[in-house]
Amino acid sequence: MTSQEQQTTAELDRQAPWLERVIFHARPLWLGLLLLVTIFLATQAVQVKPEASFEKLIPLSHPYIENFMERQDDLRGLGNAVRIVVTVEEEGADIFSAAYMQRLQEVYDEVRFLPGVDQSAVRSLWDPAVRWTQVTEEGFEGGTVIPDTYDGSAESLEVLRENVLRSGQVGILVANDFRSTIVLAPLVEMVDGQPLNYQTFSHSLEEIRDRFSDDTFQIRIIGFAKLIGDLIDGATQVGFFFLIALAITFVLLFLYSRCFKSSIIPLVCSVIAVVWQLGLLKLMGFGLDPYSMLVPFLVFAIAVSHGVQVINAMAIEASHGHSRLMAARLAFRSLYVAGILALVSDAIGFMTLLFIDIQVIQELAIAAALGVAVIILTNLLLLPLIMSYLGVGKTSIIRAERKRQETSPIWHRISFFSHKKVAPWSLLVALILGVVGLIGSAQLQIGDLDEGAPELRPDSRYNLDNAYVTRNYATSADVLVVMVETPEQGCVAFEALEAVDRLEWQMRNLEGVQGTMSPSYITQRVIAGFNEGNLKWEALSRNQFVLNQAMSNLPAGMINNQCDLLPVILYLEDHKADTLVRVTREIEAFAAENNSEAAVFMLAAGSAGIEAATNEEIARAQTFMLIFVYAVVAALVLITFRSWRAVICIVAPLGLTSVLCQALMAQLGIGVKVATLPVIALGVGIGVDYGIYIYSRLSQYLREGENLQDAYYHTLRSTGKAVSFTGLTLAIGVGTWVFSPIKFQADMGILLTFMFIWNMIGALWLLPAFARYLLKDQVIAKDQAHPATQAS
Incomplete structure (x- = not known):
């Protein structure tokens, strides 16, 4: 190194900030550390x-979820559960065969003893709690659907057929076409003191599917645990x-x-x-x-x-x-x-x-x-x-x-975005795009917009299984439960049961509700049974002794030990955002008018109830989160550059990107939900980098005395090419997610690719246009000092 180079190095060292000296004067120490x-x-x-957890995916402080968590022991099977469907594949065959019933029993026994399954709450035709009842001349008769005398003979199969028809389980545990039945398995969150491992549990279900599926019988599985397991397996492909x-x-x-x-x-x-x-x-x-x-x-x-x-x-x-x-x-x-x-x-x-x-x-x-x-x-x-x-x-x-x-022709042309004749047109185009984006984003919805599990592809195995259940069972998997609280031992009171009956009537006539079930509905049928099955008697009696006797015939799960809860089960046609909003608003309006000392109507349990709570939490936080992230970014830019002009130059292009991204989501049918909400914050957070680097270098050249277009041209020659390179590189990288088997990953890939590219375009195109007007006095003075540039 020559003496002149040493002198230059010493001078640069003296000019170095303290942080630089601390780091580079002890390079071996820092590298070793x-x-x-x-x-x-x-x-x-x-x-x-x-890992995954049911409770991690739900807003635990939402009133719906607080109500559900407080009553979840009384609502077993209406929260986190899986449905294992055993189907007959032979043409013309049905479930009433010895071979099918044996296969169903094998599956039932396997499922009951899976770690994480609540054994006492598993329901199937083989479960003793699944019973049939009928009215005879002598009163009620009943028993288990599969009696102790069942031996697989033709006679016992005929008895089984009669019992199934009398059980009321057709459309619930038994398919409408009698070609499949369901094993319903509620889950627990803790297994041996550890959270339930959904990936392991999902693999156990797949082992059951592989073991018991063949050309004659097939296993189909739906439920939160299976969905999460499939998501984990697919997500690991990241x-x-x-x-x-x-x-x-x-x-x-x-x-x-x-x-x-x-x-x-x-x-x-x-x-x-x-x-x-x-x-x-x-x-x-x-x-x-x-x-x-x-x-x-x-x-x-x-x-x-x-x-x-x-x-x-x-x-x-x-x-x-x-x-x-x-x-x-x-x-x-x-x-x-x-x-x-x-x-x-x-x-x-x-x-x-x-x-x-x-x-x-x-x-x-x-x-x-x-x-x-x-x-x-x-x-x-x-x-x-x-x-x-x-x-x-x-x-x-x-x-x-x-x-x-x-001289770079490309960067020279792009530098004209800062020109006084081009900048106003850039801002006008940005304004038009912003208006179009706002109009388009008005159609953006909260929650799922598709049937089945929108996190997975429509042709995924889970969604095909879900479509089968929806098509062949009267009660869908989208269940919303209204919890009706009564005083202790008050669930048999006429006032409470009558209020529930009015809610059911109102909900049965609401668009999106497939059917309902409640203790009030079953009690009316039992009372009719007491009176030789005459439909004229299918109503609630004001005689408390009649109600007491009828309520004593309720199936397991419809009444708790304290008799202070009446669950009203609503089977919805789907879990789309507008369906959930329509149903929950109707219930809340009913509750506001009908809550009394005898009955208090509370939302919500069931898969659809939990999703409704999640949608409400996202809708509540979405706007606030977006405002807050922009406020924080703006504050940091203001503190660093000490200029409100810098804030507008850097943050305004990000705002256009956010508006256009929301319009794109609406156009593609992507709702704002747990999977897509973070994209908005991630896009803003990553996109601000482009503007900060460009404005930092641009302001440096302006301080050195260059006019705006020259300063921007030199900014493009240095930082601008790095910004454009990284923007395109990041877009190509996340663009590969489009091929993921997990649909929400593909959606995130599309949205992030869009935001990376548009944030880059905004920084290169709009930032200099804003600078033309926001740095006006400084720009005019330097433009007058450099007339040659303006002539170019």
Whole structure:
């Protein structure tokens, strides 16, 4: 190093901020410390396992869920349960054969003893609690559907047929066409002191399916536990997409830098960021559920984005003749403020998801914020330290020098977005797009918009099984339960039963309700049975002794020991968002008019009731979360740049992207739900990085005396190309999710790809247009000082 270079280096060192000196004056110490941390967290990361929980997916503080949790012991089978359907496949055959009943018994016995199944609550034709009753001249007769005398003979099968027809189970446990029956298995959340492992339980169900399915009989399975198990199995394929993204990113990085070191080191540091994140999650006691499995992918993508900025800045500094160390230091110096601001904005933006009282979303927020936070160390600290020893390749330096000296026609044309004749047209187009987006986003709905399980593909095995049940059973799997509380031992009171009867009549005539069932309905049928089955007597009696006798004949599960709860079961046609809103509003209106000391109507249990509560929580938090994330990002930009003009230049393009994304969701039929809500915060958090980097460099050139178009042109030549590269790279990476077997992952891939591209376009296109007017006085003064540029 010559004396002049030493003098220049010493001068640059004196100008360095204290943080830079602390880091680069002790490089071996920092590298050794980071290496030890990486090794330790890697040992933790390999222990992270997929997990899921029923309670994590529901808003536990919502009034509906609080009511359900308080009464869940009295509503066994109406919460978390699976349905195993045993079907006959032979043409013309039905369930009334010795072979079928034997197969059903084998399945019933297997299911009862699965870990996680509430054995005493399992229902099937083989369960002694499933009984038949009939009215005779001598009164009521009844017994188990499958009597003790059953031996598989033709006579006993005929008795079985009669019992099934008299049991009232056709359409409930028995298919309308008598070609299948259901084994209903309620689940418990804890098994041997540990949370139920849904993936293991789902695999156990698949083993039953494989063992008992053949050409004669088939097993179909639906229920929350099976759905979550399928989601976990499908979501684990994200590792395959991660490898694809890794390969694509490496190829693009190499084409961008033409340097192997500059391509592989950012990828290594980005993978280290993922390892750190997973290791810290393990230390905090978290796992990965189907919804948060994509977060490591996003962390990798964000890390690559910031890593490219560092490599790009180093190549530029090295092309000015600086040594490896000084190039790394200057790159760090120029980027660490903007980089930390961008990453802190990302992290805080993700943390706004904590306002949504659904644990799976809150854990996703923590995982994402944690991952972004570690990028500050892995890609803004570790990467420059490594590159200060290795440096960028000569090819990359020569290419950067050539690009710096050459005029770029592409960037020159794009720089005209800042021109006084182009900027107003850009803003007008943005305004039109914003209006179109607002009109389109007005159609956006909360909750599911499709039948079956919208998290899975329509042709998935689960959705095909669900369609079979919906098609062949009168009672759908979408159940909403209204809990009617009475005083203790008051469930037999006429006033309570009559109020329930009025609710049932109202709900049977409501669009979207397939049918109803309640103690009041059954009691009326029993009273008619007491009177020789005459339909004229099928009504509630005011005689308490008659009601007492009739209520004593209720089946198990319809009355609790304290006799202070009357469940009203509504079988819905589907669980679409508008159906749930219509039904719950009708019930709430009825409750407001009819609640009394005798009966208090409360929502809600059942799968549809839980989903209605989840939709309400998301609707409550969605707008607040969006406002808060923008407020936080705006505040951080304001604190950093100390200019409200900077806030508008950086944040306004993000707002356009959010509006257009919501319009796209409405157009594609994607509702706002647990799986898609985080995309909005993630898109804003990641998108702000582009604007921060561009505005930071643009303001630097403006302070150096350049006019707006020259400053923007030079910004594009340096930071702009890195922003466009990372935007396209991230979009291509998440675009691979479209091929996932999990539909919500594919939906997230579509939405994030859209947001990455539009955030990049917004930063490159709209930011300079806003700058033209918001930095008006400064721009006019410098434009007048540089008339040649305006002429161009």
